[in-house]
Amino acid sequence: MSIVVVGSVAFDDVTSPSGSVKNVLAGAATYFSLSASYFTEVRVVAVVGDDFGPEQEAVFHKRGIDIRGIERANGKTFRWGGTYTDNLNEAKTDFTHLNVFESFQPRIPKEFEDSDFLFLANIQPTLQAYVRRNMNHVRLTGCDTMNYWIKGTPKELAETLKLVDVLLINDTEAKMLAHETNLPRAAQKVLAMGPKALVIKHGEYGATIFFREGAFGIGRHPFRAPTLPIDEVKDPTGAGDSFAGGFMGYLASQKELNREVLKRALFYGGVMGSFAVERFGPERLQSLTRDEIDERFHIFRELTHLE
C-alpha cells in the first residue's frame, strides 16, 4: 500500500568525529522516504528551491519514490549545518536557513489522495493537522514532533495528537510532553492525549512501543526492539526519520495490523536507523538491498532471542 510523507527536504553540512560533508541532500522527508521505499510505495510532499535539480530528483527516482508532491518555490532549499562531537546523540546546530521551507504550505496532489498511510514528519503542528484533515482515505497516521513545538505550540500540538494513530518521539521529548520523568508513566500520559500507540526511541538502545488500552485490539503490554550498537557512527542525522521510514514502511506493506506486525515494524525501524548512521547523509539508504535489511533484522532478533 502507498504511504505519503510530509516534511522537509534539505541540504545539510555535517561534521562529526568521522569527517565532514557539505551540501548533502537530507531533510526528514528524504530520510523517511528512502528508508520506507524498501518496503512500500512512497509519495513525498515537500518544498524545495531552485537549487534542487535533476541530480536530486534522481536520488528519489532511483528508489521509485513519487515526488509529484515536491513543490518548486523561488529561492533556496532549506539548509542546515550541524556538528557532532563525542556525544553523538546531540548535534550542535551551526546554522539553520529555512529559506523556502519558512512559508511551506503542504499541498496534497490529487494523485496522492487515495493513500492508505500517512507520515507527518516534524513540521509545525497546525500544518500536520491540516494535512491529516485533508487525507480522508488514510488508515493509519504516524507523526513526529520535537522540543521546539512541545514548548512553543503546546495547544496546536495537542490538537494534532488527537488526529494521529502513532506518535514517534524520543525519551526526552516524551518526558517533556508529559511533564513526567518516569518513562512508563510519561507514555500513559501521552497516550491519553490521543495516539493509539507511542513509539519512544532510545537512540543506540532501541525503541519501545506503548499501546493505549484496546488499541489495535492487541492489549496494552509494551514491546521493545533493541538495536545493536555499531562500530562506527559516522553521521547520526536522520536516524529517527529512517527509523520512522522502516517502521511505517513495513506497516504499510502488511495486510493486517496485529501485535506481531507492529513488533516486526519496530525491529525494522531500528534496522533502518542503524543503516542510516553508517555513512554521511542518506548515502547508505540509497544502496541497500532487501536481503541486507533482512539479514540485519535477523541479527537484531538474535541479539535478545532466548530459546
Added chain:
Amino acid sequence: MSIVVVGSVAFDDVTSPSGSVKNVLAGAATYFSLSASYFTEVRVVAVVGDDFGPEQEAVFHKRGIDIRGIERANGKTFRWGGTYTDNLNEAKTDFTHLNVFESFQPRIPKEFEDSDFLFLANIQPTLQAYVRRNMNHVRLTGCDTMNYWIKGTPKELAETLKLVDVLLINDTEAKMLAHETNLPRAAQKVLAMGPKALVIKHGEYGATIFFREGAFGIGRHPFRAPTLPIDEVKDPTGAGDSFAGGFMGYLASQKELNREVLKRALFYGGVMGSFAVERFGPERLQSLTRDEIDERFHIFRELTHLE
C-alpha cells in the same frame, strides 16, 4: 554451587522523589547476596562495626546466607547518604563515612575456600586481586569497579582485570576504562585487558554482554537483555549489585556455562535489578519468591520476543 561475594556492608540514608529512609541496611555485598540467594548458596566476606547486631544478621540468615566471613571491627559500620532528584540514574552523595571499611582487609574463612564462584564487588582493585589469588578452587570470577578506581588506580585495576572472567560495569565506566566513546569498540578494548566477557549495564534499557573471541567456546556475538521500565523507581541504590547477584547467582546454579545459560543469566540480572529499585533499600529483595522472579523473567522475555 556456592558463591562468595567480597564487598561492602553499609547503612544508607537515601532521599528520592518518592520519599526518604535513614539507617537502612545496604552496601554492595548486601544487595548482591540477597539477590543471589534466590538462585544459589551465598557466602559473604565483609567488615562491619559494633552497630551491626542481631537485627541485621537476621536479614542474611532469613535468606540462608552464610555470614561467617563478616568480620566485626571496633567502630562504626560504613555509612553513606545520597539524594536522587529527577535523574534517577545519578545520586548526589550527601556524606560518605568509611568507618571500619577504611581499613578493610578481606579474610576468606577456611569454610569458604572450596567455593566455585566469586564476585568481587566494588572495592580497591588490589584487595580484589588479593582475594582472587587466595581462592584457588574458583571456576568463575565476576568483578565490579567504578570511576574512582578507573581514574585513581589504573595500574592496580589492570592487574585485577587479568584475573577475572566477567567484568560488570556501566556505559560510562566502560567508555572511561577504554578511553573510547563508541560502545562496541570500548567493549573490545576492555576485553583485551583480560576478562573473557564484559557486561555493560545500560540502566533502564537493560544490559549487553560482549564476549572475547573463543571465550566459553560460544563465539563472540554480543547479547542484550532488555528491562521493562517500571512505573515507580523508589530507590535506584543497589540496582547494579542486585543485577550482578541475579547474573552470577543464576550462573552458579547451572551445571554448564554455555551461551544460552549466559543469556538467561543476563535476563535474571535485569529482573533482580528491577525488583531492587521498587522499594527503599534492599527491602524488596528480602520478600521475593522464585515464582515472582520467574514471572518477571517471562515478562522481560516477551518484551522483545518475536515469533
